Amino acid sequence: MRIRREANLIQLTFMPHLFPINCYVFEEMDTLTLIDTGMQSSYKGIVKVIEELGKPLTTIILTHPHVDHIGALEELKNKFQDATVSVSARDNRLLLGDQSLDPNEPQSPIKGGVPKNMKIRPDRLLHEGDKIGSLEVIATPGHTPGSISFFDRKTKTIIAGDALQTRGGIAVSGQLRVLFPFPAMATWNKEMALESVKKIHELSPNLLAVGHGDLLRNPIPHLQKAMSEAEGKLKKNKVNER
Secondary structure, eight states: EEEEEETTEEEEESSSSTOOOEEEEEEOOOEEEEEEEOOOGGGHHHHHHHHTTOOOOEEEOOOOOOOOHHHHHHHHHHHTTTSSEEEEEETTHTTOOOOOOOOSSSOOOOOOOOSSSSOOOEEEEEEETEEEEEEEEEEOOOOSTTEEEEEEEETTTTEETTTTTTSSSEETTSSSTTTOOOHHHHHHHHHHHHHHHHHHHHHHOOOEOOOSSSOOOHHHHHHHHHHHHHHHHHHHHHHHOO
């Protein structure tokens, strides 16, 4: 496990050289919030960091419920029983194994591994604009129908889950990076993913934290490059489909 800190955000990276999976501890004045839980094997490392910080873990929040983001959830909930579990209202269905789509959603199949027989039931279902301590919920669908990001307006830090990747080069979710293709392979809708990154760009973040890859300071020019590339590829695909 590799640990990196930027102000009150702590990035925990599991398998950093092979298949980097990030989760984050957001440190408030008196409490801790955990964003995503990695794989089941991430449990001991997460517990170690939380215990070393010496503050109570009050909240576990999920950017989306793919298995590499919720693997240690049940064990962590059993360990920190007072911590509430939160996920977006839309992706709560995925957390419970329901991959059905709403009539108004693009009808392409949901991709990526989703849990089966999940015993945990979230304590809170999140919507755009909700607050968890200092973090504001930003709806960023595309990777999954209900993917969400978390934005700290004070530090202008955004924890974006798999809305973007920085491993293998920055990319909008769904845009293939040969050196790390897995986020693209697990993305549900590329067009919605691009619109979500445009929303992230409009927030003018100072720090970008993603599910796979390094923290990125001053990410605006990198976001612009990623959006431009995604727009170009999507337009080219539409032309080829005619």
